[in-house]
Amino acid sequence: MIPNVLSIKDLSVSVGEKEILKSVTITVKSGEIHALMGPNGTGKSTLAHTVVGSIRYKVNSGDLFLNDVNLRDLQVYERARAGLFVAFQEPVTVQGLRFLNYLRTAYSSLHPDEKLEYKKFVEEVKELLAFFGLDSSFADRGLNEGLSGGEKKRMEALQMLILRPKFIILDEIDSGLDVDALRVVSKAIARAKENGAGIIIITHYQRILDYIKPDFVHVLINGRIAESGNGDLAKLIEERGYEYYKGGEIDAKIG
Amino acid sequence: MQKLDDVEDVKKLNEIKYDFITDLKPVYQTKKGLSRDVIEEMSREKKEPDWMKKIRLKAYEIFLSKPVPTWGPDLSELNFDDLTYYTRQEDRKANNWEDVPKEIKDTFDRLGVPEMEKKYLAGSVAQLQSEGVYSRLRKQWEDKGVIFMDMDSAVQKHPDIVREHFGKIVPPSDNKFAALNTAVWSGGSFLYVPSGVQLDLPVQAYFRMNSALEGQFERTLIIAEPDASVHYIEGCLPAEELVSKGDSLVPISSVGVSDNVVTHSGENSRVTRTFERPYDGTMMTFVPLSKGNSFKLTVEHPVLAIKRSSVSTERKPRNGWKSEVSTQKLITAKPDYVRAEQLEEGDFIVYVAPTESKDNEGMTPELLRVLGLYAAEGSVSYNKAIKTTVLAFSFGKSKKEKDLATELYDLLKSLGEQANLIKTAGGYYTVSSYSKKLIELCETHVGKGAAEKKLSKVLMELPPEKQRILLDNYLRGDGNVYVKRPFKSVMVRASTASKMLAFQLQEIIARNGTFANLSIRKGGDDTIVGRKIRRKDQFIVQYTEDKRHSQVRKAGNNFYVPIRKIIKEKFKDKVYNLEVSKQNSYLVKGFAVHNCTAPTYSQYSLHAAIVEVYVKKAAKVRYTSVQNWSDNIINGPTKRSWVEERGRMEWVQGSLGSKITMTYPSSILRGEYASTSNLNVALGVGPVWKDNGAKVVHAAPNTTSKIVAKSISGKGGMAVYRGQLRINPGAYNSKASVQCDALILDDMSKSNTYPHNEILEESASFSHEASVGKISEEQVDYLMSRGIREEDARSLIVLGFLDDVLKEIPLEYSIEFNKLVRLEMSKYGAVG
Numbered sequence A: 001m002i003p004n005v006l007s008i009k010d011l012s013v014s015v016g017e018k019e020i021l022k023s024v025t026i027t028v029k030s031g032e033i034h035a036l037m038g039p040n041g042t043g044k045s046t047l048a049h050t051v052v053g054s055i056r057y058k059v060n061s062g063d064l065f066l067n068d069v070n071l072r073d074l075q076v077y078e079r080a081r082a083g084l085f086v087a088f089q090e091p092v093t094v095q096g097l098r099f100l101n102y103l104r105t106a107y108s109s110l111h112p113d114e115k116l117e118y119k120k121f122v123e124e125v126k127e128l129l130a131f132f133g134l135d136s137s138f139a140d141r142g143l144n145e146g147l148s149g150g151e152k153k154r155m156e157a158l159q160m161l162i163l164r165p166k167f168i169i170l171d172e173i174d175s176g177l178d179v180d181a182l183r184v185v186s187k188a189i190a191r192a193k194e195n196g197a198g199i200i201i202i203t204h205y206q207r208i209l210d211y212i213k214p215d216f217v218h219v220l221i222n223g224r225i226a227e228s229g230n231g232d233l234a235k236l237i238e239e240r241g242y243e244y245y246k247g248g249e250i251d252a253k254i255g
Numbered sequence B: 001m002q003k004l005d006d007v008e009d010v011k012k013l014n015e016i017k018y019d020f021i022t023d024l025k026p027v028y029q030t031k032k033g034l035s036r037d038v039i040e041e042m043s044r045e046k047k048e049p050d051w052m053k054k055i056r057l058k059a060y061e062i063f064l065s066k067p068v069p070t071w072g073p074d075l076s077e078l079n080f081d082d083l084t085y086y087t088r089q090e091d092r093k094a095n096n097w098e099d100v101p102k103e104i105k106d107t108f109d110r111l112g113v114p115e116m117e118k119k120y121l122a123g124s125v126a127q128l129q130s131e132g133v134y135s136r137l138r139k140q141w142e143d144k145g146v147i148f149m150d151m152d153s154a155v156q157k158h159p160d161i162v163r164e165h166f167g168k169i170v171p172p173s174d175n176k177f178a179a180l181n182t183a184v185w186s187g188g189s190f191l192y193v194p195s196g197v198q199l200d201l202p203v204q205a206y207f208r209m210n211s212a213l214e215g216q217f218e219r220t221l222i223i224a225e226p227d228a229s230v231h232y233i234e235g236c237l238p239a240e241e242l243v244s245k246g247d248s249l250v251p252i253s254s255v256g257v258s259d260n261v262v263t264h265s266g267e268n269s270r271v272t273r274t275f276e277r278p279y280d281g282t283m284m285t286f287v288p289l290s291k292g293n294s295f296k297l298t299v300e301h302p303v304l305a306i307k308r309s310s311v312s313t314e315r316k317p318r319n320g321w322k323s324e325v326s327t328q329k330l331i332t333a334k335p336d337y338v339r340a341e342q343l344e345e346g347d348f349i350v351y352v353a354p355t356e357s358k359d360n361e362g363m364t365p366e367l368l369r370v371l372g373l374y375a376a377e378g379s380v381s382y383n384k385a386i387k388t389t390v391l392a393f394s395f396g397k398s399k400k401e402k403d404l405a406t407e408l409y410d411l412l413k414s415l416g417e418q419a420n421l422i423k424t425a426g427g428y429y430t431v432s433s434y435s436k437k438l439i440e441l442c443e444t445h446v447g448k449g450a451a452e453k454k455l456s457k458v459l460m461e462l463p464p465e466k467q468r469i470l471l472d473n474y475l476r477g478d479g480n481v482y483v484k485r486p487f488k489s490v491m492v493r494a495s496t497a498s499k500m501l502a503f504q505l506q507e508i509i510a511r512n513g514t515f516a517n518l519s520i521r522k523g524g525d526d527t528i529v530g531r532k533i534r535r536k537d538q539f540i541v542q543y544t545e546d547k548r549h550s551q552v553r554k555a556g557n558n559f560y561v562p563i564r565k566i567i568k569e570k571f572k573d574k575v576y577n578l579e580v581s582k583q584n585s586y587l588v589k590g591f592a593v594h595n596c597t598a599p600t601y602s603q604y605s606l607h608a609a610i611v612e613v614y615v616k617k618a619a620k621v622r623y624t625s626v627q628n629w630s631d632n633i634i635n636g637p638t639k640r641s642w643v644e645e646r647g648r649m650e651w652v653q654g655s656l657g658s659k660i661t662m663t664y665p666s667s668i669l670r671g672e673y674a675s676t677s678n679l680n681v682a683l684g685v686g687p688v689w690k691d692n693g694a695k696v697v698h699a700a701p702n703t704t705s706k707i708v709a710k711s712i713s714g715k716g717g718m719a720v721y722r723g724q725l726r727i728n729p730g731a732y733n734s735k736a737s738v739q740c741d742a743l744i745l746d747d748m749s750k751s752n753t754y755p756h757n758e759i760l761e762e763s764a765s766f767s768h769e770a771s772v773g774k775i776s777e778e779q780v781d782y783l784m785s786r787g788i789r790e791e792d793a794r795s796l797i798v799l800g801f802l803d804d805v806l807k808e809i810p811l812e813y814s815i816e817f818n819k820l821v822r823l824e825m826s827k828y829g830a831v832g
């Protein structure tokens, strides 16, 4: 099978007047796990939002392709239909919009040719809620309404599994998770990988990477990829800190 | 004060003239403007008693002395001299459909309102055909002592009751509009419910009542005597009921948003929302001539039907059954929606053959022959001995069966597939194959296991001619086609263990122009040659090619099938309903049912109705209205109730459309332990001003009130909550709560809250919560990033905001609301 490829190439992005991302290149193939690390405010979430297609993020130059589909031509919902999924750092709340109702609408939008058997779907959602250690009543709650930080993250991971995307960006999915939750969320990521998804994990911590070993690690400093390497790079970062990158940028070893 | 004319669009709207009266020759109409003469003339024309004329004239004096309200929206453009105050009732509906403005027609089209209903709602036909049903219902009520009639008739027929109650709750001195209404009122409804009577006012009658009410200066009086109660019922289906999705039938509970279902015209249409609610009441089972198609509905659900009485002839009944019908009358009759409860045995319901088809090049006639035979005789099994999956077609012993087996064998060979032709030890013929491709094809398109067989979407969508090939081959095996004597008519009969396949065959036969009966032969324990066996249920699809004896009539892609039997039983469980994007209907076991309503449309520019409701000791009244006027209307009804000891008044109000709406349903809690609730939803999208709210006076101890108001404003709209709550001194231990939430859709729109709370009793408890929210772009982005279109994302957010109130209102209204929310939100659809 030919692997799917998400290709972010020489991407420069500004928010308002300010240029945040500068010529960022990351190529993800199905089944691969990439970690994206970097100090606060360097543009990691900006990258996630840009890939999603929010109009507030203006692409100045560069390419964004999923296989041969130019994502820049597509609206937000069309990108999702092309196979993209982003778990947001701060998932929004929609009062009164029942999770199950929302999820079903999303699912049938993303898989229009598939017959959705409602009862099975509900069962699957309830099973997954149990898997993530969440009460089944969460299915009937308003979207993220009254959820704790960690609960929201688990709900994002749940959607990632149910919606079966081709490419996944997880923006700090690990922040705010307790030890047990971190373990199940890692399992969920491993499962998504098994299903053939290509994944970018944005994180500040080595912790999650102990559970899921990344194939590649990229360091984003001031909107640029300062270094790319294999899984071991994450440990190095932990040891030497971002101070290391001050003063000059190291040439990317892997594109 | 914001002047509405500042908003650009209002100018455009003002140019649209909704003036139908010019082309009409009314039988009677007063001249424009108002004077004592006009009022006297009107009263004379109506042949009213003197006391009513006096009430009118006195109210006119008050009208002249009262100023136009200056708070709230700007009403300065209202010219009282430019209105016509009375046109005789019969003439009012007689408008031309051609004259209805295009944009209103377009709105109906976008909402998918059926033709007949459009005309009704636009006022160009006087009544829906279901009117007959309605009057029969009224007969039932009369037996209980209920009086339900238009207000003018009530003045004539029940002057004592009217005189005692009229204008007491809303006196003309209340406000200028109330005075005006009292002076010139016409039409409206009068409802009197005697002591202890529980009236389930059906929703259709309710709509009728509301549309009558919402005339120009209509007057409604509702009197619920002690212990009486008034409410209405909604229509739904039980969970397991099967709905047609075009390629298959599925339980209604499993249907989801975005699914396609087949509508009464046979076309596919998208489900835009699903509903679920608990139901405790009567469930009806309809057993049509074709027993296997029996289905269940709640009593209120409208079913597409033709009443037998409307198409019967003088001829004697055949088979000692129902009166004979005229085929000519039947095939030219137009089916209409009839409430389930009003249907009788012998009436005709409508089986619909889906019309949409999609050819598939890959499905060649050869392949269809194979699949047809597989559906009838084929099976797939795993042979342990040779560790291979085998496809087998089992035939009988006869020469005909042998020929068929040989033909199939040749056919498979000609398709380039591996095949074997075997004669078993018992003398049976079998064709088998190991071809992976063939096995996969059969499994994908027909399934495996006799009871689980089901034709694929691809097959069910093929054009009827191609499906015919499949069907003909299905029927080729032994025992499917009989020649009946003495008429030599050919009877075709297919039997299968798969329920789904049976329904699908019936559909394919219908698409090919014939209605087939579906029946079930119950399985169970049986003994054959001394051996105990367990039989599965068998589903039998059968039809005669000779139609002389058929009781079913065909009209286009519809088949009118008589109801053989109706069973009523108690039911307590969840029931379901669907909202469908066009045509407002779907098929249950192949039969068309309906459930939706649409906006009302008025030709008047000012509406100032009055509603007075008496809730006497321990009585209960729930009054629901959803107004959706065209955008040129100023609507200012006065609605008020008096609630006596332990009585309960519930106001439910939804307001959409109309340029200006000012409505504040009120409850005066006059007796101890009286209570009231007020649910209010206003949707103001576009150049409109929604000024809604509630008024409650706690005038006795231990009274309770609850107000929930939700407003949405968008595209320059203004939504105002105006509330007045007063707890009088001495209303000990009374409780009141007010919750008002506003959602603003964009930066052009506004929302305001003006609560006036006077809590004059110390032992009373009172709470007030208010919130104002905005749809954020992050919310829209988030939903879109999960594949949901922008307008759908916005609808979901709005409906989420309304969730807690939509649950409370009757299903029909909530479906309508849903539709309208979506329609409004489609104005936000991203372009490009």
Ligand SMILES: Nc1ncnc2c1ncn2[C@@H]1O[C@H](COP(=O)(O)OP(=O)(O)OP(=O)(O)O)[C@@H](O)[C@H]1O
Pocket: A015, A016, A020, A038, A039, A040, A041, A042, A043, A044, A045, A046, A047, A056, A089
């Ligand atoms: N909508 C916005 N308006 C203005 N500035 C913004 C906006 N979004 C992001 N920025 C700025 O862009 C920069 C990058 O932000 P971003 O959220 O991408 O950082 P991050 O790498 O994800 O940081 P963290 O690790 O803290 O999540 C920050 O300086 C932030 O303030």
Ligand SMILES: [Mg+2]
Pocket: A044, A045, A046, A089, A171
């Ligand atoms: Mg971030």
